[in-house]
Amino acid sequence: MSHGTRDEGAPRTDGPVPPGRRAVVVGGGLAGTTAALALADAGVRVTLLEGRPRLGGLAFSFRRGDLTVDNGQHVYLRCCTAYRWFLDRIGGADLAPLQDRLDVPVVDARRPEGRRLGRLRRDPLPVPLHLGRSLAAYPHLSLADRAKVGRAALALKGLDLDDPALDERDFGSWLAAHGQSPRAVEALWDLVGVATLNAVAGDSSLALAAMVFKTGLLSDPGAADIGWARVPLGELHDRLARKALDAAGVRTETRIRVTSVRAGDDGGWTVDVPGETLRADAVVLAVPQREAYDLLPAGALDDPERLLGIGTAPILNVHVVYDRTVLTRPFFAALGTPVQWVFDRTDASGLRHGQYLALSQSVAHDDIDAPVAALRERYLPELERLLPSTRDAEVLDFFVTRERTATFAPAPGVGRLRPGARTKAPGLYLAGAWTATGWPATMESAVRSGVGAADAALGALGRPRPRHLFALEEAA
DSSP: OOOOOOOTTSOOOSSOOOSOOEEEEEOOSHHHHHHHHHHHHTTOEEEEEOSSSSSSTTSOEEEETTEEEESSOOEEETTOHHHHHHHHHTTOGGGSOBOSSOEEEEEETTSOTTSOEEEEEOOSSOTTGGGHHHHHTOTTSOHHHHHHHHHHHHHHHTOOTTOTHHHHSBHHHHHHHTTOOHHHIIIIIHHHHHHHHSSOGGGSBHHHHHHHHHHHHSSOTTTTOEEEOSSOHHIIIIIIHHHHHHHTTOEEEOSOOOOEEEEOTTSOEEEEETTEEEEESEEEEOSOHHHHHHHOOTTSSSOTHHHHTSOEEEEEEEEEEESSOOOOSSEEEEESSSOOEEEEOHHHHTOOSSEEEEEEEESOTTTTTSOHHHHHHHHHHHHHHHOGGGGGSOEEEEEEEEEEEEEEOOOTTGGGTOOOSBOSSTTEEEOSTTSSSSSOSSHHHHHHHHHHHHHHHHHHHTOOOOGGGGHHHHHO
């Protein structure tokens, strides 16, 4: 994964660099930043345009008083080779370390205190034995359910991810057909699936769910080890990303809205922004699907309306600051309660006294528009059920962040709606977690899409592929 040091101003390529070419990347999220870095590393002159005042897309930070707050809790897994490459490329790998070994505390609020805690953790054994001891002792499943989970996992491992029929079927019905009880779905399959897919099993494409479980739990013993930022996301996805872009020679412009993208008479492209017209040999649209639909010129896709058929799903984050420490673990997952995952963000936020917890609530259709007061009444008592030490603690701050279109909805049939990087218009490419990466809407999918768009553009521009960029393919 390492790619050595870089001389500033020197493109990272493996051969002679042809005369300069120009590219415009629209969108400064992870997909656009990745595409811009990859193109610049190959000697292309890149302009990156972002409408917001910052980079990072939907994985960003903001200030609230003395705190630096992430809009939502984001994690990645050891199997996320593209995002790990991205962290390495911007010099942020040490700021978002991985667990030494998968270990997820799971608390069931319905069980008596003292008997609530279970753990999902791996042993240093080959797949699938690496999870065998953990599942055999997992208290949130009956003995019968534990045995059936193992059989379903083996059946899942045997699925062919290239079979298009998997995308048409939902994961919930597949689990039921393979003997999984509602309890097993809640306590295991949805525990993982809701967090990674942003949908319950019954609403998830079997293809995407199978990809998540095969890659994360059934490929390599360490694949599901969890990593997360120990600093605010803005430190990684904005400050360090911008520093890397600057060093690569990318012109980065924020607070810039692209009004149109047009094919030029000379075979190039024209990108219009207020007060300026940019010309380019290649354009990457790294924006959400609806924005891409609005910017696509006629004929760029056979059926552009399919982009509008890709649904979205919300994520709600609940932020609570207590006057004292109430949680001694970095995070835990919960059952038998509306609460899903709880993370300690105290150090990362800069809080000096007390403790700051962030609750990440996927599939938040019921809560996404609820008033803050109603959410406070709903979630503070649940935290008291889960964490007895909160009962004597004072709540110093309570607030929520809402991403109504946090991810694309991984519904059955979505696979045929997701376009690839190439369009029918030469020199115009698409990137974004919603494009056809094979992954659900994750940071990994976003970075992979940026790599794919850059690779396609470099081929068309006749530029050499930077060797370091594709180390992630070998790792995968």
